[in-house]
Amino acid sequence: MAEKTDRSTLLRPPPPDPNKAPIENVLEVTELAVLGPNIFTNARKPWHPPGARGIYGGxxxxxxxxxxxxxVSDDFFVHSCHCYFLLAGSSEQPILFHVEQVRDGRSFATRTVQARQRGRCIFTTTISFVRDGSSGSPGTQVSHSSAMPADVVPPPDDYDAEPEMMRQGPFQGTKIEVVSPPAGTGAIGEKKTRQWVRARGKIAGGAAAHLEALAYVSDSYFIGTITRIHKLWRFPFAPEEYEGMAPDLKERVRTLHAWEGMGEDPRDMIGQPTIGMMVSLDHTIYFHEPKRVLADEWMLTEMESPWAGDGRAVVTQKIFAKDGTLLATCVQEGLVRLQQPKQEGAKESKL
Structure with a gap:
């Protein structure tokens, strides 16, 4: 029998560079000049989260x-990125990134990028860059910024409290905290989730690599904020089944449930609605302080949802440096459908 060939990349994946942080190796792209100008491909197999419809959007x-x-030249920094998720990406197929140089001005440059698999566009984004210093000196500009919550403290540099099952990715983080509004108001739209995150290792690739790392982690737990503030069950089995599980599986479910800010006991979710489908539709990042992004140092993500309805939800996210600098603001809209009682003869719904 012929040995199965890995087709997740067009070229043989290079060995991980030990001089780079894990996230830099994960996000490495290779230019394919032989196919045309400004065409790139993934150097390594992309990650497909367990149970997800496709590869990790971040x-x-x-x-x-x-x-x-x-x-773009080194003196241009990204300030906005507007994205649409069109089709679920496969981790078994290479991705081609087609970059179009839409405009190159003295102060701003614009690029559109299509991510394509098997000739189909799975993702598209428009990215705008601004030339460093083109807006004048700081004292001559309008300036303000949201403040980081006063009651948060970054973890120590030697933080090592992650459960073993959460240590696999290129980022590490703390347990998600759900902050509720004052007692008695009951306003779901006022709930917030908070988590500290940072890239593992030290990023060696300069400002561009730090910005790519921030873009990667900005999609982590994003639309899933809806499950936390609405207390929605998300596992592929009923909470009533938890008690009868094997001890090792039971502990994994309990650990993940608590880590994601859902509470310490999954049995408390009995009677709560269950998520039927949750898919990101679009994603926007505004990079406020691109030169101050240090993704291998602790960053605070704070998320909340101003609206949900008609099968969709919007979540906003602020990302702060540990010194309180507001680094980025992100917005995501996603499809959110609750599990409906199955009707005999009904067909499975499709997007």
Missing amino acids: AVIAMCLAAAQRT
Whole structure:
């Protein structure tokens, strides 16, 4: 029997560079000049989260940004990125990133990037860059910024409290905290989730690599904020089944449930609605302080949802540096459908 060939990349994946942080190796893209100008591909197999419809969206966002940054000069920094998730990406197929140089001005440059698999566009983004210093000196500009919550403290540099099952990715983080509004108001739209995150290792690739890392982590737990503030069950089995599980599986479910800010006991979710489908539709990042992004140092993500309805929800996110600098603001809209009682003869719904 012939040995199965890995087709997740067009070229043989290079060995991980030990001089780079894990996230830099994950997001490496390779230019394919033989196919035409400004065409890139993933150097390594992209991650497919367990139970997800496709590959992790943050990786596609970040690799599109990596490709686009290769087409602008070093004195241009990304300030906005507007993305649409069109089709679920496969981790078994290579991705081609087609960069179009839409405009190159004295102060701003614009790029569109299409991520394509099997000739179909799975993701598209428009990215705008601004030339460093083109807006004048700081004292001559309008300036303000949201403040980081006063009651938060970053973890110590030697933080090592992650459960073993959460230590696999290129980012590490703390347990998600759900902050509720004052007692008695009951306003779901006022709830917030908070988590500290940072890239593992030390990023060696300069400002561009730090910005790509921030783009990657900006999609982590994003639309899932809805499950936390609405207390929605998300596992592929009923909470009533938890008690009868094997001890090791039971502990894994309990650990993940608590880590994601859902509470310490999954049995408390009995009677709560269950998520039937949750898919990101679009994603926007505004990079406020691109030169101050240090993704291998602790950053605070704070998320909340101003609206949900008609099968969709919007979540906003602020990302702060540990010194309180507001680094980025992100917005995501996603499809959110609750599990409906099955009717005999009904067909499975499709997007």
